[in-house]
Amino acid sequence: MTTSVLSVASEAVPLIKTGGLADVAGALPGALRPHGVEVTTLLPGYPSVMAAIGKSRTVHRYDDLLGEEATLVAFELGGNRFIALDAPAYFAREGGAYADANGHDWQDNWRRFAALGRAGADLASGGVKRQRFDVLHAHDWQAAMATAYLRFAPAKAKCVPPSVMTIHNMAFQGYFPSAIFSRLGLPDSAWAIHGVEYHGGVGFLKAGLESASAITTVSPSYAREIKTPEFGMGLDGLIVTHADRVTGILNGIDNQTWKPASDTQLEQTFTARTLPRRLANKRSLEAEFGLDEADGPLFVVISRLSWQKGMDVLLEVIDHLVGIGGRLAVLGSGDPAIENGLQDCEARHPGRVSIRIGYDEALSHRMQAGGDAILVPSRFEPCGLTQLYGLAYGCVPVVARTGGLSDTVIDANVAALAAGTGTGVQFNHVTYSELVAALDRTVALYAQPAIWRRLQRNGMACDFSWSISGKAYADLYASLIA
Numbered sequence: 083m084t085t086s087v088l089s090v091a092s093e094a095v096p097l098i099k100t101g102g103l104a105d106v107a108g109a110l111p112g113a114l115r116p117h118g119v120e121v122t123t124l125l126p127g128y129p130s131v132m133a134a135i136g137k138s139r140t141v142h143r144y145d146d147l148l149g150e151e152a153t154l155v156a157f158e159l160g161g162n163r164f165i166a167l168d169a170p171a172y173f174a175r176e177g178g179a180y181a182d183a184n185g186h187d188w189q190d191n192w193r194r195f196a197a198l199g200r201a202g203a204d205l206a207s208g209g210v211k212r213q214r215f216d217v218l219h220a221h222d223w224q225a226a227m228a229t230a231y232l233r234f235a236p237a238k239a240k241c242v243p244p245s246v247m248t249i250h251n252m253a254f255q256g257y258f259p260s261a262i263f264s265r266l267g268l269p270d271s272a273w274a275i276h277g278v279e280y281h282g283g284v285g286f287l288k289a290g291l292e293s294a295s296a297i298t299t300v301s302p303s304y305a306r307e308i309k310t311p312e313f314g315m316g317l318d319g320l321i322v323t324h325a326d327r328v329t330g331i332l333n334g335i336d337n338q339t340w341k342p343a344s345d346t347q348l349e350q351t352f353t354a355r356t357l358p359r360r361l362a363n364k365r366s367l368e369a370e371f372g373l374d375e376a377d378g379p380l381f382v383v384i385s386r387l388s389w390q391k392g393m394d395v396l397l398e399v400i401d402h403l404v405g406i407g408g409r410l411a412v413l414g415s416g417d418p419a420i421e422n423g424l425q426d427c428e429a430r431h432p433g434r435v436s437i438r439i440g441y442d443e444a445l446s447h448r449m450q451a452g453g454d455a456i457l458v459p460s461r462f463e464p465c466g467l468t469q470l471y472g473l474a475y476g477c478v479p480v481v482a483r484t485g486g487l488s489d490t491v492i493d494a495n496v497a498a499l500a501a502g503t504g505t506g507v508q509f510n511h512v513t514y515s516e517l518v519a520a521l522d523r524t525v526a527l528y529a530q531p532a533i534w535r536r537l538q539r540n541g542m543a544c545d546f547s548w549s550i551s552g553k554a555y556a557d558l559y560a561s562l563i564a
């Protein structure tokens with residue numbers, strides 16, 4: 083029998099992406115189908131989503147969804163089922179998914195994502211004709227209110243399925259003033275410590291965590307870390323209280339999109355057995371970034387430029403990186419101070435450091451294929467996907483030992499080298515001295531071609547596809563509906 087899941091997310095490839103959440107939400111339907119689970123993804127009707135809809139079916143019309151008209155539109159894309167929440171007042175606007183063109187959060191984010199949650203709960207609890215789901219799965223704070231509405235105000239009390247709340251990043255919680263509570267359409271009973279109330283305001287993620295039948299996060303290590311004040315961002319107490327409902331399921335990667343043997347974006351495709359062919363990708367990447375050809379390793383960074391990602395410490399070590407013979411190509415955008423700092427470094431080190439501010443999916447593939455090592459110095463990292471893409475592409479990850487980075491990279495220490503099992507370089511704390519030491523170690527490993535090739539091949543042999551994690555989600559759903 084097929085299990086039917088409504089996945090509620092604020093982004094999913096190929097329709098809208100600002101980060102790894104989109105990769106994961108986009109991959110889940112394909113990851114779960116082999117396990118007898120059919121996923122329908124509910125997304126906000128952003129312009130990019132509405133523009134991609136071909137043949138479609140209106141499944142519901144709202145005259146008043148938290149004060150605005152809206153329509154639920156079902157369609158298929160790439161063999162997967164989607165429903166768009168077409169609500170022009172909330173989503174038909176230029177700018178980002180969460181913020182305007184200047185990076186300021188949309189003032190009405192609480193209403194935009196409460197509306198998404200309300201629609202998710204309606205779909206899952208019999209409020210929309212001919213729509214039935216066995217499980218509702220909400221991702222991050224933007225979807226979290228779906229589980230709260232399901233618990234406190236379902237469309238039909240008799241049709242409430244179990245729910246899963248997945249934390250992709252505890253740092254973003256959707257916290258709003260108490261004044262919005264009366265406009266959410268929730269009963270007074272929801273204004274409680276075990277409901278939506280959080281430090282005198284409304285906490286969307288907190289409400290989702292309190293309301294869901296099960297809580298997951300995206301790596302086993304992060305599942306442990308969020309029980310501590312350092313990583314729990316104020317919600318560690320809640321996670322400890324509900325520890326019996328919390329599991330860590332590692333993200334997989336889509337190994338059709340991220341496959342160097344057939345990646346059409348590359349200058350030259352390659353496999354673990356044809357590693358020398360990577361060189362053509364490196365040369366074309368150097369040309370694209372205006373970098374000199376040289377003997378030392380070409381480091382790449384593909385990242386949001388933020389404190390979480392340790393990009394401020396990256397800035398501090400760039401002079402050292404160049405001093406030991408490395409070169410650096412960065413693709414990213416974010417904190418203006420970091421963007422400016424990187425541009426200063428580029429000016430200081432022409433031919434050695436090159437920065438592309440912006441977002442470019444195809445270039446990110448070419449960087450994984452042409453770079454020697456990918457730097458991921460995150461202060462915390464729930465899972466992280468760029469190190470997984472690096473492993474698949476023979477671009478050796480140099481990562482902080484935290485969250486999903488510690489679960490997916492094997493440090494090439496003496497023991498690992500002796501056993502022939504290393505896949506990258508790890509360091510403990512995101513500080514100048516530890517990152518410098520990691521860079522020194524990487525340059526030394528790179529200078530030993532046989533060892534370096536071994537690291538690349540070991541990484542490329544790792545299976546981080548969805549096969550294991552897809553089953554883990556399917557088993558979790560099965561346990562909830564049993």
Ligand code: ADP
Nearest residue numbers: 101102385413414440441442443446466467468
């Ligand atoms: P996060 O979601 O915290 O930003 P992840 O490592 O999980 O971190 O996912 C980031 C995703 O976004 C990856 O698919 C990565 O390749 C992509 N990405 C990040 N920055 C850029 C960029 N500037 N251009 C293209 N892709 C990017």
Ligand code: GLC
Nearest residue numbers: 102103250300463464465466
């Ligand atoms: C978040 C996390 C990242 C994770 C991604 C997908 O953006 O920061 O570590 O890989 O979600 O789960």
